[in-house]
Amino acid sequence: ETGVTQTPRHLVMGMTNKKSLKCEQHLGHNAMYWYKQSAKKPLELMFVYNFKEQTENNSVPSRFSPECPNSSHLFLHLHTLQPEDSALYLCASSLDGGAVYEQYFGPGTRLTVT
């Protein structure tokens, strides 16, 4: 596997369920991100991890709980979500410390909350 992978690609869950989204990067990067894209809205930054430490939480509700056990893996734990949380969740990674950086995105997880 190369690049940034995300599993599952599609997820349907009820409001009382608990599920987790997984992201893995094979690029040797040390910063990872979660973004949310709702219908007709721009991608919105949710969380930033730099060297496994959370450096940014963009006022995200506590029903979303990120976890970064190492620089290659990032999880988003979901519990008691609302229908308005249905969206495309994108993971990205980048190399911190470079003079020029770009974020590399995974294909996303399409989440539907029923």
Add this chain to the structure above:
Amino acid sequence: DQQVKQNSPSLSVQEGRISILNCDYTNSMFDYFLWYKKYPAEGPTFLISISSIKDKNEDGRFTVFLNKSAKHLSLHIVPSQPGDSAVYFCAASVGSGGGADGLTFGKGTHLIIQP
């Protein structure tokens, strides 16, 4: 309150012609700008970037222009090819490197290249 705006949801251009995608921003702290391209069922892929110390950056068929005084940037694609049909996102960041900074995105412009 959107800090990065792409006011054209879609743009149709004939193959071989120039495609011009526009982006405006409001946050004067932004100092690094990027364009991403997205195909259906895939994540966005980095296309080209520009630092605020420059006004132009060119990479093959793609050129990005930055007008800081107008808080405006544009992406030129010439000549346009069928494979360029995709959604293009403008993104901006406070901080051009040396740190993990989240990006602020526009809503995207769907570019359609007609044969």
